[in-house]
Amino acid sequence: MNNVATATLIPLAQVEPAMIEELLDRAFGPDRHDRTAYKVREGTDWLPALSFAALDEDDMLVGTIQIWPVALTDADGRRHPLLMVGPVAVLPERQSEGFGHALMAGMAAALDPKAPLPQVLIGDPEYYGRFGFTAAPTGGWSMPGPFEQHRLLVCTANPAVLPSEGTLGPWIG
Numbered sequence: 001m002n003n004v005a006t007a008t009l010i011p012l013a014q015v016e017p018a019m020i021e022e023l024l025d026r027a028f029g030p031d032r033h034d035r036t037a038y039k040v041r042e043g044t045d046w047l048p049a050l051s052f053a054a055l056d057e058d059d060m061l062v063g064t065i066q067i068w069p070v071a072l073t074d075a076d077g078r079r080h081p082l083l084m085v086g087p088v089a090v091l092p093e094r095q096s097e098g099f100g101h102a103l104m105a106g107m108a109a110a111l112d113p114k115a116p117l118p119q120v121l122i123g124d125p126e127y128y129g130r131f132g133f134t135a136a137p138t139g140g141w142s143m144p145g146p147f148e149q150h151r152l153l154v155c156t157a158n159p160a161v162l163p164s165e166g167t168l169g170p171w172i173g
């Protein structure tokens, strides 16, 4: 049952870092740092203007979304900037109440509509498809670790600007 109206979004920067880490451990498990997504964004910081926390009706922290600057480096060494979405995390006991939806909508609303960068994430297409994410452009992409290609998803108004082959990594320098 979706219950989006009860979600209040605040900038993630207003939340104590230890509380964010605790929530992520509960949503993904403590071995989450081994995931390939962490390697893609290694050495970067999440973007405060696009990252949010969801609070419930009692102002308790129930979910977070973080957005990171990453690059897709093509065969000629050119770097194409993208936004990496994730983790998107909702406390296990508060899932399927609409908090994930509210976090995705909040992030999308914060993007500059005149120049939105393509967004990339690793997640279930059955969930993220509803927000416009598809694995169609990523068939020739690689990452610094194991991943399932059908879970490497992109959302963009103009897929033609994306290289068909490239390697994802952090946007640094």
Ligand SMILES: CC(C)(COP(=O)(O)OP(=O)(O)OC[C@H]1O[C@@H](n2cnc3c(N)ncnc32)[C@H](O)[C@@H]1OP(=O)(O)O)[C@@H](O)C(=O)NCCC(=O)NCCS
Pocket: 001, 002, 027, 028, 086, 087, 088, 089, 090, 091, 094, 095, 096, 097, 098, 099, 100, 101, 102, 122, 123, 124, 126, 127
């Ligand atoms: C995935 C996640 C962020 C979704 O947030 P949420 O607040 O639970 O989801 P919402 O309330 O917005 O949406 C609920 C709907 O999505 C569906 N859904 C949730 N996770 C899903 C998944 N992994 N695959 C397919 N459908 C999913 C639910 O069945 C529900 O469907 P319904 O509306 O038909 O009943 C949350 O469940 C979560 O933190 N999961 C653990 C961490 C994770 O796997 N994150 C994704 C990778 S970045």
